[in-house]
Amino acid sequence: MTASVYSLTKAALEGAAFTFLTATSVEEQNTVLAFVPDHQKAEWQAIADDVEFRKTTSREAAIRRELERRQDLAEADRRWAEATAQSASFAVPGGGFILDAAATPPAVWGVGGDVLWAEGEALMLCGPSGVGKTTLAAQIVRGRLGLGSTVLGYPVQQGGGRVLYLACDRPAQASRAMQRLFSENDRTVLDERLRVWKGPPPHDFAKRPETLTEMCRAHGADTVIVDSLKDVALGLSGDEVGAGYNRARQMAIVSGVQVIEQHHQVKRGANGTTPNTLADVYGSTWITSGAGSVILLWGDAGDPVVSFRHLKQPMNEIGPFQVTHDHTAGTTSVHDQLDLVGLVRAAGGYGMTALTAAEALFEAKKPTSAQKEKARRKLDALCRTHELLRRDPEVKGAAATYYVNGHGPS
Known part of the structure; x- marks a missing residue:
């Protein structure tokens, strides 16, 4: 070697x-x-x-x-x-899950069957910039804090924990919107029960779905406002991102957190019309599929009067109607709610059908079958309260006619 x-x-x-x-x-x-x-x-x-x-x-x-x-x-x-x-x-046991559930979902915002936000289901406020989504959300926050009782005439249930507001999009603007609604007298409650997160969250909710729940737990929150979706999950048009965000939302809900989200529509609907359907909400279908209630505010930025449509409902459809934003006080009220009983009364002995009611309710020359069915349900509900009287047709295939109770044809 x-x-x-x-x-x-x-x-x-x-x-x-x-x-x-x-x-x-x-x-x-x-x-x-x-x-x-x-x-x-x-x-x-x-x-x-x-x-x-x-x-x-x-x-x-x-x-x-x-x-x-x-x-x-x-x-x-x-x-x-x-x-x-x-x-x-x-x-949980199947019997309790199926048989013990309430026929009408408990309302966080609403009463009886008129539920705008159901407990255990996400509420989405959508619409273009400047139509009052943050203004409306702030009023609901006020109700959850126990500082207010109703929004748009419907009661808001006070929460037991804190409210976490994720001001991810233009937090300074959210601050100004809330400043109109709260005063120095509210400081103690605001300091104790409201937490505001300024800017984007620490992780993308679609990529790390547990982040939303962890943030709520860290701040002791039983209510969270996500302002807005585009800032917490990037690429919402993709189904993978949409499903990932929905997982984050559902994890928070199952942990006992009530969720409000702010989002936006596409700029225009089919053929340049107003985007007023669920299909017009921007992004993956899983975004709206996982929400319990979807409300559309539509108008031009800064308009004091905008339209309100309940695109997806836990129970009864609320509206459509116009709402007025008082930009000085930071409050919103129903501006012009169609009075069906008044319309039927004005029709006199001719009465009103579901078709003519749908034309008035939805401002449509050719209402869809769904719109006509919604109008019929509203008319039938007024019959149950004895405000209207329904006369079924004698000829098969003809439409039922509605009259003001006591004023129909003999």
Whole structure:
């Protein structure tokens, strides 16, 4: 072996030495080093030092990989433990789930069957910029804080925990909108029960759905206002992002948090018409599919009077009607709600059909079948309160006619 070492060229020496040193122990290397000629010992030692450095670096890398692997396992164990603990509260007996549920959902905002925001279902306020979404949301926040009782004439239930307002989009503007509604007399309640998060959240809700629930828990909130969706989940037009955000929303709801969201429509509907359907809400279908109630405010930015449409309802449809924003006081009121009883009274002995009611309700020359059915339900509801009287047709296929009770044809 000694003779072979003596005869090696410098290049061959380096190659052979590196291979040998990598595969041997320090003791074996020292034994061989004793037979290396003096004039090559320095080169041999340099190679040995390089090999040892590489071995050390390799060992450190392996240790780091092992630590990372163990950390991943620990995180997986933690998440599994959380999921197991949550399953005890998430999974309930089928009998109670089906048979004990209320026929009318408990209303966070609303009364009886007129529910604008149902408990355990997200409320979405959508519309273009400047039509009063934040103004309306602030009034609902006031109700949840126990500082107000009604919004648009419908009661808002006071919450038991804090309200977390995620002012992700133009927080200064949200501050100004709320300043009109609250005063110095409200400071103590606001400091104790309202938390405002300024700017985007720490993580994208679609990529890390648990973030919304974690933020609510950290601030002791049982109500959260997301202002607005485009700032908490990027790429809402994609179904993967839409489904990811819906998962975040549902996780928060299951944990006991009531959710309000602000969002926007496409700029124009089909053929340039007003975008007044669920299909006109911007983004993936999962965004509206996962919401319990969707309200559209429509008008030009800064208009004091805008239209209000209940595009998706937990129970009865509310409206449509016009609402007026008092920009000085920060309040909103119903401006012009169509009086069906008055319209039927004006029709006199001719009465009114569901078709003519739908034309008036939805300002449509050719109401859709759905609009006619909604008008019929409103007319029938007035019959149940004895304000109207329904006369079914004698001819098959003709429409029922409605009259003011006591004023119909004899």
